[in-house]
Amino acid sequence: MLSFIHKNSVKLAWLLLVLLLMMGLSLPFLYKNSQINTSILALLPDNPEKAVPEQLQQMLMTQLDKQLVWLVSPGEENTTAAAAAWLATLKHLPQLSRVRGPLSSEEQALWLEYTRKHTPALLDTQILKRLEQGGESYARWVLSQIYSPFAGVSQRELQEDPLLLLRSIHSAKLADQKFDLLDNWPLVKDETGRIWFLIQAELNISSYDIQQAQTLTTHLAEAKTEWLNHWPAGKILERGTLFYASYASEQAQKDISVLGSLTLFGVVILILVTFRSGMPLLLSSLSVLAGIISGVWAVLLLFGELHLMMLVMSISVIGVTVDYVLYYLVERRVHGAERSSQQSLAVTFPTLSSALLTTLVAYLVLALPPMPVFRQLAIFSVVGMLTAFLVVLLWLPLLSKNLAVRPLPARALLKVWLELWQKPVVRLFVPVFVLLLALAGLSRLEISDDPASFQSLPPVIQQQEQQLTKLLGQATDQTWLLVFAEKPQDALEKLEKTEPLLKQAIKQGYLEAYQRLPLISLKQQQQQLDLLLSVQPLVIEKLQQAGLLQKNLPFKNNWQKLTLEQWQQSPAGRIWGSLLLSTNNLTGLLLPLQGVSNSAALERLFVKNAGVILMDRRTAYTRVFAEYRQLLSWLLLLAFTLIAAHFFFKLGAKAGLRTLIPTLLSLLTAPAALGLCGHSFNLFALLAMTLVLGVGINYTLFFSNPRGAPATALFATFLAATTTLLTLGILVFSSTQLISSFGLALASGLLTAFLLSPLAAPPLTKGVTEL
Amino acid sequence: MIRILLLLFLLLTNSSAFASEAIAAQLKDFSYLKAKFIQERQLSNPSITLRSTGKLLLSPKDGLWWQQEEPFGMTLLLTDTSMLQQLEGEAAQPLAAGGNAQMQQFQRLLRDLLVVDLQALNQHFSLTSLPTETTGWKLKLEPKTSPLNQLFAYFELTGDQVVRRLIMKDNKGDSTTIRFSLQQLSHTPLTEDERAVFYP
Numbered sequence A: 001m002l003s004f005i006h007k008n009s010v011k012l013a014w015l016l017l018v019l020l021l022m023m024g025l026s027l028p029f030l031y032k033n034s035q036i037n038t039s040i041l042a043l044l045p046d047n048p049e050k051a052v053p054e055q056l057q058q059m060l061m062t063q064l065d066k067q068l069v070w071l072v073s074p075g076e077e078n079t080t081a082a083a084a085a086w087l088a089t090l091k092h093l094p095q096l097s098r099v100r101g102p103l104s105s106e107e108q109a110l111w112l113e114y115t116r117k118h119t120p121a122l123l124d125t126q127i128l129k130r131l132e133q134g135g136e137s138y139a140r141w142v143l144s145q146i147y148s149p150f151a152g153v154s155q156r157e158l159q160e161d162p163l164l165l166l167r168s169i170h171s172a173k174l175a176d177q178k179f180d181l182l183d184n185w186p187l188v189k190d191e192t193g194r195i196w197f198l199i200q201a202e203l204n205i206s207s208y209d210i211q212q213a214q215t216l217t218t219h220l221a222e223a224k225t226e227w228l229n230h231w232p233a234g235k236i237l238e239r240g241t242l243f244y245a246s247y248a249s250e251q252a253q254k255d256i257s258v259l260g261s262l263t264l265f266g267v268v269i270l271i272l273v274t275f276r277s278g279m280p281l282l283l284s285s286l287s288v289l290a291g292i293i294s295g296v297w298a299v300l301l302l303f304g305e306l307h308l309m310m311l312v313m314s315i316s317v318i319g320v321t322v323d324y325v326l327y328y329l330v331e332r333r334v335h336g337a338e339r340s341s342q343q344s345l346a347v348t349f350p351t352l353s354s355a356l357l358t359t360l361v362a363y364l365v366l367a368l369p370p371m372p373v374f375r376q377l378a379i380f381s382v383v384g385m386l387t388a389f390l391v392v393l394l395w396l397p398l399l400s401k402n403l404a405v406r407p408l409p410a411r412a413l414l415k416v417w418l419e420l421w422q423k424p425v426v427r428l429f430v431p432v433f434v435l436l437l438a439l440a441g442l443s444r445l446e447i448s449d450d451p452a453s454f455q456s457l458p459p460v461i462q463q464q465e466q467q468l469t470k471l472l473g474q475a476t477d478q479t480w481l482l483v484f485a486e487k488p489q490d491a492l493e494k495l496e497k498t499e500p501l502l503k504q505a506i507k508q509g510y511l512e513a514y515q516r517l518p519l520i521s522l523k524q525q526q527q528q529l530d531l532l533l534s535v536q537p538l539v540i541e542k543l544q545q546a547g548l549l550q551k552n553l554p555f556k557n558n559w560q561k562l563t564l565e566q567w568q569q570s571p572a573g574r575i576w577g578s579l580l581l582s583t584n585n586l587t588g589l590l591l592p593l594q595g596v597s598n599s600a601a602l603e604r605l606f607v608k609n610a611g612v613i614l615m616d617r618r619t620a621y622t623r624v625f626a627e628y629r630q631l632l633s634w635l636l637l638l639a640f641t642l643i644a645a646h647f648f649f650k651l652g653a654k655a656g657l658r659t660l661i662p663t664l665l666s667l668l669t670a671p672a673a674l675g676l677c678g679h680s681f682n683l684f685a686l687l688a689m690t691l692v693l694g695v696g697i698n699y700t701l702f703f704s705n706p707r708g709a710p711a712t713a714l715f716a717t718f719l720a721a722t723t724t725l726l727t728l729g730i731l732v733f734s735s736t737q738l739i740s741s742f743g744l745a746l747a748s749g750l751l752t753a754f755l756l757s758p759l760a761a762p763p764l765t766k767g768v769t770e771l
Numbered sequence B: 001m002i003r004i005l006l007l008l009f010l011l012l013t014n015s016s017a018f019a020s021e022a023i024a025a026q027l028k029d030f031s032y033l034k035a036k037f038i039q040e041r042q043l044s045n046p047s048i049t050l051r052s053t054g055k056l057l058l059s060p061k062d063g064l065w066w067q068q069e070e071p072f073g074m075t076l077l078l079t080d081t082s083m084l085q086q087l088e089g090e091a092a093q094p095l096a097a098g099g100n101a102q103m104q105q106f107q108r109l110l111r112d113l114l115v116v117d118l119q120a121l122n123q124h125f126s127l128t129s130l131p132t133e134t135t136g137w138k139l140k141l142e143p144k145t146s147p148l149n150q151l152f153a154y155f156e157l158t159g160d161q162v163v164r165r166l167i168m169k170d171n172k173g174d175s176t177t178i179r180f181s182l183q184q185l186s187h188t189p190l191t192e193d194e195r196a197v198f199y200p
Helices: A003-008 A009-032 A054-066 A081-091 A106-115 A125-132 A133-146 A155-160 A165-176 A210-230 A241-275 A278-303 A306-336 A343-366 A372-394 A411-420 A426-443 A461-469 A488-507 A521-546 A564-570 A573-577 A599-606 A617-674 A683-702 A711-733 A738-761 B002-013 B020-028 B101-114 B118-124 B192-198
Strands: A036-037 A067-073 A096-100 A180-181 A185-189 A195-205 A235-240 A305-307 A481-485 A580-582 A587-594 A612-616 B033-044 B048-061 B063-070 B074-079 B083-087 B125-130 B137-143 B150-157 B163-168 B175-186
Touching: A003 A009, A003 A343, A009 A278, A009 A372, A054 A195, A054 A241, A054 A580, A054 A587, A054 A599, A067 A081, A067 A372, A067 A461, A081 A096, A081 A210, A106 A165, A106 A573, A125 A133, A125 A165, A125 A521, A133 A521, A133 A617, A133 B033, A133 B048, A133 B083, A210 A235, A210 A241, A235 A241, A235 A461, A235 B083, A241 A278, A241 A306, A241 A461, A241 A711, A278 A306, A278 A372, A305 A306, A306 A343, A306 A711, A306 A738, A343 A372, A343 A683, A372 A587, A426 A617, A481 A488, A488 A521, A488 A564, A488 A587, A488 A599, A521 B192, A564 A573, A564 A580, A573 A580, A573 A587, A580 A599, A599 A612, A612 A617, A617 A683, A617 A738, A683 A711, A683 A738, A683 B118, A683 B163, A711 A738, B048 B192, B074 B192, B118 B125
Parallel strands: A036 A305
Antiparallel strands: A067 A195, A067 A235, A096 A195, A180 A185, A185 A195, A481 A587, A481 A612, A580 A587, B033 B048, B033 B175, B048 B063, B063 B074, B074 B083, B125 B137, B137 B150, B150 B163, B163 B175
């Protein structure tokens, strides 16, 4: 292969350049047709509920992400003016729609018209119960309502609605509402008696459209400050994915710029100090740039979007890609005089390719679990590293012909370091110390697959959300029952068949309550209409006998059926619309469940009903995390066993064991560091361990070369480890906790692998002095 | 419905605050109020008057028990936790579905009213004192908040030492007049038997 490259090196180099240019030029086009995804959820597995159709799952997330809620407290006075001012502000924002505060008189009129038109579809359980008892009994009830001083039934009402259906439906609707009203404003009171008015809205834009979301949150923050100037005693609480997304993207952007520039700065300094020349820096940038362009290109092409979190983590890849250049340049720098640039390539090629191979395999494993961010990171890294490698292979020999040949810097230090590792005390004491430290950390380590335990959300926003959720008396558990079918009416009928099961589950204590959208199937509407029509004549007759209704006045019903489309346009549809997921060929009905105490039993209850699925995201995530944690554990164990077998076979028992120690300890210290820092062990830690094995094994491989380590390899390894640690380790400082904990495991593992790697070397006789 | 009930409470207990400080003081810590009532509902089309009679028991601690005896038996019970209507010979039915926030709100307002909280009263009504032909006082209450003002034109309350008559004019031309008699206002607590009506 090398000879082929050697013969056609110029042609191939230009081919690579043309390809890279084409990728670079098509990037703006690809970028325009894709989006930047800032969802913090992207760190969690995709589609944890496999039984739920992808379309519905996505729609559910879109619906949830759209919802915004505010609670506005005026302070000591119980005035609606403060809330009205905030409502007006919100209504002016073009990014928001369906901004709902108090029920306006127009909306009330709409409700009345809707109720009047579709009465049979809206009957509440009490009316139905009364209707079932027959006309005689129903007439008695109407009479009692007329006599009751509290009911206030007017004659006009009686004439229009002799069965008093409208008022019954209205009072059932009020009863369903959990809120008090003041001047039609829904409100809640906290324990101190402070009142909070409720405002709801929907986002017109995507929560994850970074620029628009940030513009909106900035605007809202400014408006809030202004509002507080007017109402100094007032308070506003807010809730919505928007705020998390905006915060997360801000943090990620900060991470990218701060950590990215720190890394770059570190690598630049390292290269300048090592080579004291601008050329290597230029060549390194070339290789890294080529890696980034091709990596981003591949991700955009394959996924159609870029995750911001992926970009944060991709910083780490810089360190790995720059390694290949450095390996080669160190060789040129030391042996540039006696070897041609192509000969240098031949010398470094085996080392470079084996390093590339192990690293590629490790990064490919990242794509195994269904987590979008890690899949993108895997693709980005694999393509990026391959390209960087190709740049080294094809372009560096052409560009580095005239690199100045100088001795290596910091030779003394390197020598001391290696000589230190010749001492038996060090060779015994350091690994034992590391082992003890690792055991201490491991003993504190807790395994947790629950995403809530390791996904930390920004405290300021979370605190507001918690207070708001508590005030509204809502549950924070995101558990739903999803009922779906191809046709809307089938879905509604299915829901009607499922409801008895849910009621049974409540009785058995599996859950506390559920919520359903107030729409029934046409089939059930017909049944209710039949019931109404069977009772109505007798009631009217009785009322006429009592002299309450004129005898000759014929009574006409103008009732209409309520279709799904009509419902969506109705005031009810505007409020409950988020519980309906409808796509071209699927209709999903979402029932939020509260106080689910026995998820497994619930699941068993619905397992036989096709198209009825319990969606318990937390449990589903936990399950996926556990599954992949186990799978990856086995894979890691397998990889380690293969490596161990290889060492033992190649080096014999004693040397094999010695060589294995750095790798083993690096795999132990990665999770141990998490334990020491109070983080839990989960799939992310295992992914970090995979990289520790894939990247860290390289250091050992070079040192374990039984023919003795040439100075260049030693120095290159040192340089590579430093850049990798610099770039991977910097993730520790990420403001996203998951990434930071991933970085912690990675950095501690790699540091161990690097520090202990000289242990793999056989006692040196000539190598150290050669430096 | 709740609002009307609330208003009745208010009228039975608090309007006197405007008439006489003495009555206000008297009403302040009473343990219960018993009375008989005659109610006439004037419906306009077809013109008909529905007359009913019965008795009531109001205890700030327990709630309101309203028993219609004629022309048919019907009991209304309103407490902190339930609003029930029971027709003679039938099972009690909740007046409004569920334990709802509206009712909670009403119950809270009720307590405010029972301790003659003029501020709370003013939140929902404009109050005017009217001249009377006889001794005593007359008060007009015009609802100013929704949904009360959508349902009612005004209320009129007449009394002397105690509340004598309540007129409710609704917006659709009907009116209801309730006359109270044999009022008993007591500061001694209800006996266990008497209290039992609130806890069926």
